[in-house]
Amino acid sequence: MNRTNPIGFFDSGIGGLTVVKAVTRIMPNENIVYFGDTARVPYGSKSNETVVEYSLQAANFLLRKNIKLLIVACNTASSVALKELRKFLTVPVIGMIEPGAKMALQESRKGIVGVIGTRATINNKAYTYELKKINPKVKVYEQACPLFVPLAEEGWLDHKVTSMIAKEYLGGLNEKKIDSLILGCTHYPILSDVIQKVVGKNVKLIDSGTPAARLVEDYLNGRQLRNLSVHHGQSEFYVSDVPTKFREVAERFLGKKITHLHKVELDELTNE
Ligand code: DGL
Numbered sequence: 001m002n003r004t005n006p007i008g009f010f011d012s013g014i015g016g017l018t019v020v021k022a023v024t025r026i027m028p029n030e031n032i033v034y035f036g037d038t039a040r041v042p043y044g045s046k047s048n049e050t051v052v053e054y055s056l057q058a059a060n061f062l063l064r065k066n067i068k069l070l071i072v073a074c075n076t077a078s079s080v081a082l083k084e085l086r087k088f089l090t091v092p093v094i095g096m097i098e099p100g101a102k103m104a105l106q107e108s109r110k111g112i113v114g115v116i117g118t119r120a121t122i123n124n125k126a127y128t129y130e131l132k133k134i135n136p137k138v139k140v141y142e143q144a145c146p147l148f149v150p151l152a153e154e155g156w157l158d159h160k161v162t163s164m165i166a167k168e169y170l171g172g173l174n175e176k177k178i179d180s181l182i183l184g185c186t187h188y189p190i191l192s193d194v195i196q197k198v199v200g201k202n203v204k205l206i207d208s209g210t211p212a213a214r215l216v217e218d219y220l221n222g223r224q225l226r227n228l229s230v231h232h233g234q235s236e237f238y239v240s241d242v243p244t245k246f247r248e249v250a251e252r253f254l255g256k257k258i259t260h261l262h263k264v265e266l267d268e269l270t271n272e
Contacts, residue, residue: 001068001091001225002068003068003224003225003226003227003228004031004227004229005031005066005067005068006030006031006032006033006065006066006067006068006233006234006236007023007030007031007032007033007067007068007069007070007071007216008033008034008035008059008062008063008065008067008069008070008071008091009023009032009033009034009035009062009070009071009073010034010035010036010037010055010058010059010061010062010070010072010073010074010077011034011035011036011037011073011074011077011186012036012037012038012040012041012042012043012044012054012074012076012077012149013036013037013038013041013042013149013153013187013246014036014038014152014153014187014190014246014249014250014253015073015074015149015152015185015186015187015188015190016034016036016071016073016074016186017034017036017073017186017190017250017253017254018073018186018187018189018190018207018209018253019071019073019096019186019208019209019212019213020032020034020073020235020254021209021253021254022207022209022210022212022213023071023209023212023213023216024233024235025213026210026213026214026217027213027216027217027220027226027227027233028232028233029227029228029229029230029231029232029233030226030227030233031227031233031234031235032233032234032235032236033062033065033067033235033236033237033238034073034235034236034237034238035058035061035062035237035238035239035240035264036237036238036239036240036246037054037058037239037240038153038239038240038241038243038245038246039239039240039241039266040054040240041149041153042118042146042149042150043074043076043077043118043120044076044117044118044119044120044121044144044146044149044185045118045119045120045146046120048080048081048120048124051076051077051080051081051120052080052081052084054077055072055074055077055080055081055084055085056081056084056085056088057269057270058077058269059085059088059089059093060269061238061264061268061269063089063090063091065236067091068091068220068225069091069092069093069094069216069219069220069225070085070089070091070092070093070094071094071212071216072085072093072094072095072096073096073186073209073212074096074186075096075097075100075117075118075121075126075184075185075186075208076117076118076120076121076185077095078095078096078097078126079095079097079117079120079121079124079126079127080120080124080126082095082097092219094212094215094216094219095212096184096186096208096212097126097127097130097184097208098130099208099211099212099214099215100127100182100183100184100206100207100208100211100212101127101130101131101134101182102134102211103206103208103210103211104131104180104182104206105131105134105135105138107180107204107206108138108179108180108204109179110177110179111135111137111138111139112138112139112141112176112177112178112179112180113131113138113139113140113141113178113179113180113181113182114140114141114142114143114173114176114178114180114181114182114199114203115127115128115131115140115141115142115143115181115182115184116142116143116144116145116148116169116170116173116181116182116183116184116185116188116195117142117144117145117182117184117185117188118144118145118146118149118185119144119146121144121184121185122142122143122144122184123144125142126184127140127142127182127184128140128142139176141172141173141176141178143169143170143172143173145165145166145169145170145185145188147165147169148165148166148169148185148187148188148191149185149187151165151191152187152188152190152191152249153187153245153249154245154249155245155248155249155252157190157191157193157194158193158194162191162194163194163197163198166191166194166195166197166198167198170195170198170199173199174198174199174200178199178203179202179203179204180203180204180205180206181195181199181203181204181205181206182206182208183195183205183206183207183208184208186208186209188207189205189207189209190249190253192205192207234260235258235260236260236262237250237258237260237261237262238261238262238263238264239261239262239263239264240263240264240265240266240269241263242263243261243262243263246261247261
C-alpha cells in the first residue's frame with residue numbers, strides 16, 4: 001500500500017460529503033475517491049440485508065480504485081454492515097458510530113444525549129449500544145427523522161418546510177432536556193442550521209465527521225500511510241444516477257467546483 005493511494009468514502013447520496021469536508025479540512029493533501037449511491041438512496045428505509053449488499057458493492061467498487069482505507073460515510077451502513085465489511089475487505093474500515101458516540105460523551109454536561117438518524121440506524125439502536133458501552137449511566141433518547149434525507153438531497157437547507165418537519169421530529173427530544181444531539185446520519189449536518197434553531201443553542205450538535213476524520217488521521221500516521229505531498233489532493237466523485245443534482249448540492253455544500261464527477265452504471269456495481 002502506498003501513501004499516495006486515495007481514501008475511499010461511500011454513502012447512499014450526498015450525506016458522506018459532510019465527512020469528506022471534515023477529512024479534507026484536517027488532511028487537505030490526501031487523495032479522495034467518493035461513491036454516492038444516488039440511484040438507490042435512501043438506505044435508511046431498507047432492510048439490513050439490502051444495506052449490507054449495497055455496502056459490499058460500494059466497497060468493492062472503491063477497492064478497484066486502490067483505496068488505502070475505507071470510511072463508511074453513512075451511519076446506516078455503519079450500523080448494519082460494518083462487521084461484514086471488516087470481514088471481507090483487505091483495507092482498514094472506519095465507521096461513524098464509535099467516533100460520534102465518544103464525542104457526544106465528551107461534550108455532554110448532564111449525560112442526557114439525543115440521537116437522530118434514519119429508521120434503520122434508530123431501529124438497530126447502534127448509538128444507544130455504543131454510548132452505554134462507554135458509559136452505562138448515560139440517558140439516551142432516539143428519534144428517526146427519515147424525511148431529512150430527501151430534504152438534504154433536494155438542497156432545501158433553509159426552506160420553511162424543512163423547519164416545520166424539524167419541529168415535528170425534534171419536539172419530543174426537547175422535552176427530554178437533552179444537552180447534546182448526535183446527528184446520526186451523515187446527511188443531517190447539511191441541515192444543521194435548521195436543527196440548531198429548533199433544539200436551541202444550549203444543545204451541542206455532534207457531527208461524527210470530525211472525530212471520524214481524526215481517527216483516520218491517527219490511523220494513517222500510525223501505519224506510515226499519510227500522504228506527504230505538499231499539494232492539495234485530487235478528489236474524484238462517482239454516483240449511480242445522473243449527477244446534475246448531486247453536483248449542484250455538493251458544490252454548494254463543499255464551497256468549491258467538482259471537476260471529476262462520473263456516473264457509474266449499476267451493472268458495474270452488481271456484476272463482479
Ligand atoms: N447518510 C446516510 C446515513 O448516514 C444514509 C441516509 C439514507 O440513505 O437513508 O445514514
